[in-house]
Amino acid sequence: MQAGSTITLGDRSLSLEQIWQRLDEVPDPEIPAISLVDLGIIRDVRWEDGTLEVTVSPTYSGCPATSMIKLEIIKALTELGIPRIDLKRQLSPPWTTDWISERGRKRLEDYGIAPPQPAGGPQHCPHCRAEELERISQFGSTPCKAQWRCKTCLEPFDYFKCI
Amino acid sequence: MAADPLFELLLRMGDNTLILAQRLSQWCGHGPTLEEDIALANIALDLTGHTQLWLGLAGEVEGAGRDADGLAFHRDVWDFRNTLLVEQPNGDFGQTIMRQYLFDAWHVLQLEALRESSNPQVAEIAEKAIKEVSYHQERSSETVIGLGDGTEESHARMQAALDLLLPYVGEFFANDAVDEIMKEAGIAPLPDSLRSAFDEQITPVMQAATLTVPDTDFAHSGGKSGRQHSEHLGHILPQMQWLQRAYPDASW
Structure with missing residues (x-):
């Protein structure tokens, strides 16, 4: 997880760490036991000229949850008050199950x-x-x-x- | 040659995955067992995902404002560049599995080569797709062996499927002008350079399946060039396209 860069939105400030935390509360639409961060598909979050760029790697090429995941990310970040969001798709390196966090693995098993x-x-x-x-x-x-x-x-x- | 050869290459990749996905989807709800039904639908889903990537890139390369959906739903038979194999009817379950294995065996080799493409977008799609396609091949080869080396009935059906479909394999390995230009640019391999690896892949599987590979090098052609598709593609397209044709740009 990245931290450090903070942006001011109106009368409050928002750090990248807080954004990662919020994304970590967004459940995978098909396996709600784990979050999108646990799943390892959020590859990067950064500010570019006042726009929040979120880089997402798809799991399976044809996974129908992909469009729902995009929607859920935008919804969560909009709720945080972030005005401009740009979702970037990253194919390479391709997503691997090695990117599922230890906590994610534990949650899958409990589920x-x-x-x-x-x-x-x-x-x-x-x-x-x-x-x-x-x-x-x-x-x-x-x-x-x-x-x-x-x-x-x-x-x-x-x-x-x-x- | 009228069109940009890179555009042609991307259509060939995307139309193969699109038409085969459409064919496999026809099994949904009709599989011999629930597990097989789910497996065929899942493979169709992966291939549809690859189609979005290949045809999406084709649309970008063409630069005429067509996206993956535009290319999938608003072209006619003569515009399609899939090989004749993938448009062949499903037949019985054995025939579908044989078609799948022959396709997977080529697909894995093609994607392995495309991973080294000088075009980074082609390379990254191949790198993504090969993970899923290797899994397809694992399953289709095991199923060919299971059915070939199964009962008298299943063996006979698998042998008939192999005899019927092998003449459609040669088209995957026949070079043409598009291939020569793509090879020259380092974007894609020459099709015939993959043939010996293909034979090395299928020979032990057919042996284990107790099937005899027909001794013929006759090859149907005309699909990947678009010169002459079989009549079957003309029946697939209206089923696949009718909604977008009747209600252009409909979405849900």
Whole structure:
């Protein structure tokens, strides 16, 4: 997170840190357990000639949540009283699940979604923590997830694919 | 050649992903199992995302005020630059999966090469897309193996699909004037330079699937040049475009 640069809006000042904090309260529209900052898609926030530039990296190319995410960012920042906002799309380097924060991973698991693992499959069942698992499908209810099942508690669960 | 070769290249990329996404979307609600239905819809979604990037850039390069939607919804058959393979009917599930695997195997190699493009916008789209497309190939190759090396019935259907579709593969690897200029500019690879890597990719998969690759180098062509599409594209477009044609610039 960046801090330091502060701008004066009317009778109050607003730091970049406060803006990051506000963005950290915006939930992902499809997985509301984690915030856009946890998800790692907000790459940069900076002032350019009185306009707030927010750089966002899309998760999956066709993810229908992308336009909703843009809307939610603009809504949150407008509520902070920021008059001019410019959303920039950054494709490169492409978003990776490595950018999901530790807190984000923990929140995913608490929500019942196994966080991404470099090994390509979930570490353990998010419900009972057993490690004997099987894949049901490489795809799931959103572009970022696959479906797995726990062989111990027999519950199906979502796995956040590692990309 | 009338059009800017970079514009042509971007149409070829974007029209392939657009038409295949449209074809795959036709499975939505009809998949043999819920998981397969979801998988096909998800792949269609990824490809639609790539279409927005490729055709969006094509519109910028053209500079005539057309955006991705304008190019997708307001062109006719003769303007499309997709290969004939992707416009072929879905057939049975096996035929759809075979078409997907043959496409994925080319797509991964093409995107790997485009990542090194001298055009930074082309390179960054390829870098983004390849993550998703590698995953598509993982699944389609496993499914080809599962069905090919499955029951007598599934094996026969997969062999029939391979026999039917292999003649559509050659078009991906045939060079033309656009390709030569793109290669010269360092923007894209020459199509025929990817052929041996393609064969190396599909040979072990077809072997594991107990399928016989037909011994023919006959290749249908006319899609990527726009010279002669199959009749099928003419049926896809009205279904895909009718709303934007009936109510231009409608949005929701």
